[in-house]
Amino acid sequence: MKKDRILLGHGSGGKLMHDLVDNFFIKKLSNPILDKLDDTASLNMGSGNLAFTTDSYVVNPIYFQGGDIGKLAICGTVNDLAMSGAIPKYLSSGFIIEEGLPFADLEKVLDSMVKASEEAGVQIVTGDTKVVESGGADKLFINTAGVGSIPEGVYISGSNAQVGDKVILSGSIGDHGIAVISEREGLRFKTIVQSDCAPLNHLVADMLDVSKDIRALRDPTRGGLASTLNELAQQSNVGISIEEDKVPIREEVLGACEMLGYDPYHVANEGKLVAIVPAGEAEAILAAMRKNKYGKESQIIGEIIDEPIGKVILTTPVGATRILDMLIGEQLPRIC
Amino acid sequence: MKYLSEYRDPALAKKLIEGIKQISHRKVNFMEVCGTHTVAISKSGIRQVMPDHVTLLSGPGCPVCVTANSDLDKAIALARTGAIFTTFGDMLKVPGSYSSLGEEKADGVDIRVVYSTLDALQIAEENPDRKVIFYAVGFETTAPTIAISLMEAKKRGIKNYSIYCVHKIVPPAMKALLNLGELNLDGFICPGHVSVIIGSNPYEFIANEYGVPCVVAGFEPLDVLQTIYMLIEQAEKGEAKVEIQYTRSVTPEGNKIALDIMNKVFETGDADWRGIGVIPGSGLKVREEYFDFDAERLFEVDVPPTKPDPPGCSCGEILRGIKFPYDCKLFGKACTPEHPVGPCMVSSEGSCAAYFRYRGFEKKS
Numbered sequence: 001m002k003k004d005r006i007l008l009g010h011g012s013g014g015k016l017m018h019d020l021v022d023n024f025f026i027k028k029l030s031n032p033i034l035d036k037l038d039d040t041a042s043l044n045m046g047s048g049n050l051a052f053t054t055d056s057y058v059v060n061p062i063y064f065q066g067g068d069i070g071k072l073a074i075c076g077t078v079n080d081l082a083m084s085g086a087i088p089k090y091l092s093s094g095f096i097i098e099e100g101l102p103f104a105d106l107e108k109v110l111d112s113m114v115k116a117s118e119e120a121g122v123q124i125v126t127g128d129t130k131v132v133e134s135g136g137a138d139k140l141f142i143n144t145a146g147v148g149s150i151p152e153g154v155y156i157s158g159s160n161a162q163v164g165d166k167v168i169l170s171g172s173i174g175d176h177g178i179a180v181i182s183e184r185e186g187l188r189f190k191t192i193v194q195s196d197c198a199p200l201n202h203l204v205a206d207m208l209d210v211s212k213d214i215r216a217l218r219d220p221t222r223g224g225l226a227s228t229l230n231e232l233a234q235q236s237n238v239g240i241s242i243e244e245d246k247v248p249i250r251e252e253v254l255g256a257c258e259m260l261g262y263d264p265y266h267v268a269n270e271g272k273l274v275a276i277v278p279a280g281e282a283e284a285i286l287a288a289m290r291k292n293k294y295g296k297e298s299q300i301i302g303e304i305i306d307e308p309i310g311k312v313i314l315t316t317p318v319g320a321t322r323i324l325d326m327l328i329g330e331q332l333p334r335i336c
Numbered sequence: 337m338k339y340l341s342e343y344r345d346p347a348l349a350k351k352l353i354e355g356i357k358q359i360s361h362r363k364v365n366f367m368e369v370c371g372t373h374t375v376a377i378s379k380s381g382i383r384q385v386m387p388d389h390v391t392l393l394s395g396p397g398c399p400v401c402v403t404a405n406s407d408l409d410k411a412i413a414l415a416r417t418g419a420i421f422t423t424f425g426d427m428l429k430v431p432g433s434y435s436s437l438g439e440e441k442a443d444g445v446d447i448r449v450v451y452s453t454l455d456a457l458q459i460a461e462e463n464p465d466r467k468v469i470f471y472a473v474g475f476e477t478t479a480p481t482i483a484i485s486l487m488e489a490k491k492r493g494i495k496n497y498s499i500y501c502v503h504k505i506v507p508p509a510m511k512a513l514l515n516l517g518e519l520n521l522d523g524f525i526c527p528g529h530v531s532v533i534i535g536s537n538p539y540e541f542i543a544n545e546y547g548v549p550c551v552v553a554g555f556e557p558l559d560v561l562q563t564i565y566m567l568i569e570q571a572e573k574g575e576a577k578v579e580i581q582y583t584r585s586v587t588p589e590g591n592k593i594a595l596d597i598m599n600k601v602f603e604t605g606d607a608d609w610r611g612i613g614v615i616p617g618s619g620l621k622v623r624e625e626y627f628d629f630d631a632e633r634l635f636e637v638d639v640p641p642t643k644p645d646p647p648g649c650s651c652g653e654i655l656r657g658i659k660f661p662y663d664c665k666l667f668g669k670a671c672t673p674e675h676p677v678g679p680c681m682v683s684s685e686g687s688c689a690a691y692f693r694y695r696g697f698e699k700k701s
Contacts, residue, residue, distance in 0.1 A: 241699060255340060261684065261685075317345065318350075318381060318557050319349070322379075322696050323695050328673045328674050
């Protein structure tokens with residue numbers, strides 16, 4: 001029997017599974033709460049409202065330039081909490097592992113999760129493991145749920161945007177999606193595109209230090225910046241106007257999108273945020289963002305307008321204005 | 337030089353637009369014949385900033401849109417033979433007379449999306465007991481890579497790979513449009529990627545015999561604006577010649593290596609273009625030496641009678657440039673990218689999809 005990979009028995013609840021939990025999950029993710037090995041973690045949340053979120057991670061391939069499924073599983077859930085203004089505190093982590101996954105791969109993913117958790121300042125306090133037959137999952141699926149506490153006086157919601165507010169973007173768009181598709185399809189561009197996968201909670205904390213009046217925060221993931229802006233416009237019943245030449249896009253991401261026929265506005269990020277803020281506070285918030293590691297390229301990219309309600313309009317480099325739609329269906333590479 | 341962001345510089349764009357307004361006095365109609373140009377023009381909103389007397393028409397530049405229903409119906413019939421039918425993703429959703437490849441796939445027919453012909457070839461190698469057909473749709477841009485796949489298949493002795501070739505070439509279609517006499521054309525924005533392969537020489541007959549100016553254009557906003565400027569310059573002077581704006585990628589002779597590869601594998605023949613009909617010499621056919629890889633010769637299929645485009649669909653007239661997408665009764669109502677009726681809305685480079693996705697909006701100042 002091969003001793004270096006996941007077997008169906010590792011998911012059976014018996015000794016093999018307990019050995020797996022001890023030798024991998026506890027060994028890597030150890031903290032006083034997790035080490036108790038209770039089914040439920042008892043947590044001290046402090047005061048304020050509880051923020052709670054969950055997300056599942058099925059990215060293929062599990063490794064890509066700039067990250068892997070482990071890092072994504074931590075950052076994605078931490079960021080969802082941070083977008084409500086919450087201080088992320090505790091995560092759960094459920095693993096669905098395909099039979100045959102080498103231990104070395106599981107270790108590598110867990111190491112990434114540890115590193116990302118440490119950077120974000122969160123703990124994984126409870127978890128679950130299932131093993132499925134070969135073909136039942138694509139190597140590894142991870143679900144993380146997270147809780148955090150929202151400080152008093154902070155009320156951030158996608159429905160808060162008001163006409164006249166400014167729209168700030170924390171950096172370049174499309175990085176993650178291009179990094180993943182490059183890896184998946186074996187596209188070897190001359191310049192390697194790195195995923196921007198990163199925890200944004202400290203950036204949000206820096207922004208909240210400057211102003212508690214931030215209206216809305218959202219991190220553009222699947223569907224790209226265009227989908228995120230459209231969601232915000234619809235939630236708040238406002239229009240959003242964006243200047244295309246203010247939106248940062250890395251030259252290599254632009255180049256990859258041009259070659260593949262993709263629209264960078266519909267390509268995912270995993271380490272950027274959109275902030276809608278009162279106009280009078282925009283410059284101060286922008287300055288604070290630019291001092292943070294993950295906000296150095298922040299730009300004010302547009303503003304909230306009264307119409308068209310629920311829609312986003314883009315001013316192009318030639319000075320024309322057009323609708324910027326959500327992604328419809330999926331992006332397919334262009335033929336020629 | 338950053339060829340992308342610098343070719344989107346707003347200050348330079350403004351200068352070119354001012355220049356166009358200054359030199360342009362005559363009413364002119366220019367047509368682009370490349371789907372990527374239709375998208376580029378729509379995305380940057382160039383139509384919106386042109387003087388009123390400069391009209392940009394979109395032509396039959398999308399290889400997906402111009403594939404005739406009869407060819408789609410035959411593709412579906414070939415897929416139903418039990419072969420592994422490989423195709424570019426865009427072709428999945430295009431409706432034929434009765435069905436689409438996407439619907440057939442959902443019904444269990446073995447249809448697989450590939451990014452390139454070399455993926456299809458690999459599928460053939462990995463499945464020696466199954467026949468593999470590649471649906472070869474495109475213009476001159478992709479024809480060399482299709483040709484290479486046949487040369488590779490022959491070299492490696494891969495006997496289960498074939499192509500169903502509905503490839504087309506652009507200059508005969510431009511000639512057919514001019515001969516139809518429906519349009520008052522003052523210039524062609526010539527396709528960029530096609531011209532990388534074929535060069536600008538094939539358009540000389542348009543300037544010499546028809547007196548219509550031609551400029552080969554790149555795809556960035558400044559490329560298109562400069563091209564329009566160059567066309568207006570010619571029109572104002574009463575000139576007609578072929579010029580290259582996209583000099584960083586296109587030469588008059590084109591890419592000799594690519595052309596030689598194409599000529600080794602393909603010869604020209606008739607092709608049926610949606611909206612236009614059969615255009616002589618506008619299609620690529622597999623040469624005798626490669627008949628063993630020509631799916632039309634290897635498979636006998638029954639193709640049901642072709643049906644015309646759905647009622648109300650104006651794709652044919654839109655492809656000929658005699659209607660704009662917004663002139664179609666169905667545009668934006670019954671026919672949108674979410675629920676498309678005709679191929680011009682299905683394809684990511686179709687005129688209707690481009691006009692709808694990037695529709696203009698007058699912002700209140």
